[in-house]
Amino acid sequence: MEINASLLASLVISGMARGMIYFLLSCGLTIIFGVMGVVNFAHGAFYMLAFYITFTVANAIGFWSSLIIVPLVMILVGAVAERGLFQRVYKSGHVFQLLLSVGIIHVISDLVRLLWGLDPKNGSIPNLLMGCFDMFGMVISKYSIFIIGISSVIAVVLITILYKSKIGSIIRACVYDEEMTRGLGINVSGVFSLVFMAGIGMAAVAATIAYPMTSGTLGMDAQMIIIAFCVTIIGGVGSIGGALVAGLVIAIVESLGILVLPQYADTFIYVIVVAVLFFRPQGLFSIE
Amino acid sequence: MTDSTKQILRVQGIHTYYGLSHILFGISLDINEGEVLCLLGRNGAGKTTTMRSIAGFSPAQEGMIYFYGEDITALSANKIAKKGIITAFAEKRVFGNLTVKENLEIARRDNPRKKEHGIWTLNKVYELFPVLEGYAKKWAKNLSGGEQQMLCIARALMSNPDLLLLDEPTIGLAPVVVDDIARQIRKLQEEGMSILLAEQNFLFASELGIRCMIIDTGEIKYEGTFEELKANESIMKKYLTV
Numbered sequence: 001m002e003i004n005a006s007l008l009a010s011l012v013i014s015g016m017a018r019g020m021i022y023f024l025l026s027c028g029l030t031i032i033f034g035v036m037g038v039v040n041f042a043h044g045a046f047y048m049l050a051f052y053i054t055f056t057v058a059n060a061i062g063f064w065s066s067l068i069i070v071p072l073v074m075i076l077v078g079a080v081a082e083r084g085l086f087q088r089v090y091k092s093g094h095v096f097q098l099l100l101s102v103g104i105i106h107v108i109s110d111l112v113r114l115l116w117g118l119d120p121k122n123g124s125i126p127n128l129l130m131g132c133f134d135m136f137g138m139v140i141s142k143y144s145i146f147i148i149g150i151s152s153v154i155a156v157v158l159i160t161i162l163y164k165s166k167i168g169s170i171i172r173a174c175v176y177d178e179e180m181t182r183g184l185g186i187n188v189s190g191v192f193s194l195v196f197m198a199g200i201g202m203a204a205v206a207a208t209i210a211y212p213m214t215s216g217t218l219g220m221d222a223q224m225i226i227i228a229f230c231v232t233i234i235g236g237v238g239s240i241g242g243a244l245v246a247g248l249v250i251a252i253v254e255s256l257g258i259l260v261l262p263q264y265a266d267t268f269i270y271v272i273v274v275a276v277l278f279f280r281p282q283g284l285f286s287i288e
Numbered sequence: 289m290t291d292s293t294k295q296i297l298r299v300q301g302i303h304t305y306y307g308l309s310h311i312l313f314g315i316s317l318d319i320n321e322g323e324v325l326c327l328l329g330r331n332g333a334g335k336t337t338t339m340r341s342i343a344g345f346s347p348a349q350e351g352m353i354y355f356y357g358e359d360i361t362a363l364s365a366n367k368i369a370k371k372g373i374i375t376a377f378a379e380k381r382v383f384g385n386l387t388v389k390e391n392l393e394i395a396r397r398d399n400p401r402k403k404e405h406g407i408w409t410l411n412k413v414y415e416l417f418p419v420l421e422g423y424a425k426k427w428a429k430n431l432s433g434g435e436q437q438m439l440c441i442a443r444a445l446m447s448n449p450d451l452l453l454l455d456e457p458t459i460g461l462a463p464v465v466v467d468d469i470a471r472q473i474r475k476l477q478e479e480g481m482s483i484l485l486a487e488q489n490f491l492f493a494s495e496l497g498i499r500c501m502i503i504d505t506g507e508i509k510y511e512g513t514f515e516e517l518k519a520n521e522s523i524m525k526k527y528l529t530v
């Protein structure tokens with residue numbers, strides 16, 4: 001394959017689009033981990049559930065409606081999961097949290113199998129965003145630009161809330177020192193619910209916008225949770241900015257890796273993860 | 289003490305544990321409105337644990353704690369804080385990933401008991417700690433130890449507490465800074481703030497409080513005025529490192 005500037009640019013753009021999906025997926029995991037100290041291994045399963053719900057909603061009433069409906073449904077699912085389940089294990093340590101997450105993974109997997117069967121589910125890009133356009137001789141897919149656009153807006157909104165609003169300060173304070181936050185009279189369990197719901201909502205947005213260009217199968221949750229963990233490790237626990245950078249780095253490295261050494265494409269990501277763990281174990285953008 | 293002095297806090301025979309280790313053995317104390325009560329004692333005596341029990345971080349398993357006559361023994365830390373008891377820990381525990389101003393603003397809370405002129409605002413807090421105003425946009429983790437201590441007290445004030453639990457506010461600070469903090473606490477005192485002050489620094493404490501208690505191995509060993517204590521060398525030698 002001939003490598004030229006135009007091909008490289010297209011790969012970087014499609015890598016960025018995937019990176020933004022990784023970011024949306026992972027910011028829930030990293031912020032839930034950062035704020036509540038809960039490692040939600042079921043985060044990938046919630047993503048998968050959102051993906052399958054998108055399949056049904058998009059086929060019934062169209063992709064554009066699913067973009068709104070699915071995240072709302074998943075926020076509700078997140079609220080039930082937090083209030084009903086996770087809240088009970090906040091103080092029980094990682095082992096119980098792991099057991100609960102694994103239980104949820106099994107329940108969601110079986111539910112998906114039961115409701116949607118074993119066939120892979122594929123979406124299609126909405127007509128409006130089908131095809132490519134030419135920019136300075138580069139061929140760029142419209143849908144990639146759509147993903148980058150919509151997730152950039154979400155990233156800006158998230159980071160503004162986190163750094164410019166009082167609730168954002170409170171969330172960051174919880175990441176730093178939860179007990180002291182309580183000690184100021186702040187209702188931390190309310191903050192936990194909010195963060196959990198928002199985190200699952202973001203994973204749902206990621207699943208919905210990924211739906212038209214990826215294929216959904218049972219087991220996709222495992223693949224996604226690994227990526228989300230890599231993003232969290234590289235970016236630093238609890239850091240939204242870190243998740244953004246790490247998501248982009250991972251996806252672009254994947255894209256370029258395929259170009260350079262296809263058989264080792266996946267390996268590059270783990271090399272970065274190991275390097276970060278070795279040289280900066282708290283992650284690139286850790287709050288410490 | 290006149291009849292008009294109102295009791296703000298009453299602690300009655302509390303026992304507190306960390307896991308299985310029994311730390312406090314029946315601590316009792318009273319604080320009147322507007323008073324600075326000093327809790328003296330060596331390292332590991334139980335000063336911090338007493339405060340953690342009052343504030344609800346490490347609830348007492350036995351005994352009672354009343355705040356303005358209301359039983360708060362079993363309330364959660366955030367409910368107790370809302371009622372008007374705020375702790376400033378010796379470890380400071382400012383939110384390092386927030387700016388100085390954000391640290392202050394998240395603590396802001398109204399107190400219906402407080403009269404208009406007594407309300408702590410950002411400006412009033414900056415008046416008491418002018419150094420903080422200059423650093424308003426700085427990350428709290430980049431402040432010096434003394435500045436962090438001031439921020440910690442200032443943050444506590446922003447929630448307009450009725451009772452301030454000050455845990456060794458001078459620990460590890462240079463003498464000049466200690467003087468600053470002493471002056472600031474005295475101002476709080478003049479404004480009528482009720483304070484429970486834990487200290488190992490006898491001189492510092494005796495300049496601020498009239499009444500003191502000595503705690504050792506989780507029990508109150510002495511209760512009286514600083515004047516009486518100064519005259520009692522054997523107690524001083526036994527329980528304090530002066």
Ligand SMILES: Nc1ncnc2c1ncn2[C@@H]1O[C@H](COP(=O)(O)OP(=O)(O)OP(=O)(O)O)[C@@H](O)[C@H]1O
Pocket residue numbers: 306309311329330331332333334335336337338378488
């Ligand atoms: N988290 C904990 N778990 C178990 N034991 C603890 C814990 N924190 C404190 N202790 C023990 O409780 C006892 C009282 O400690 P505490 O911190 O209340 O003392 P202190 O008077 O505040 O001392 P210092 O002046 O050193 O701060 C000590 O023996 C200490 O070792």
Ligand SMILES: [Mg+2]
Pocket residue numbers: 335336337378455456
């Ligand atoms: Mg202490």
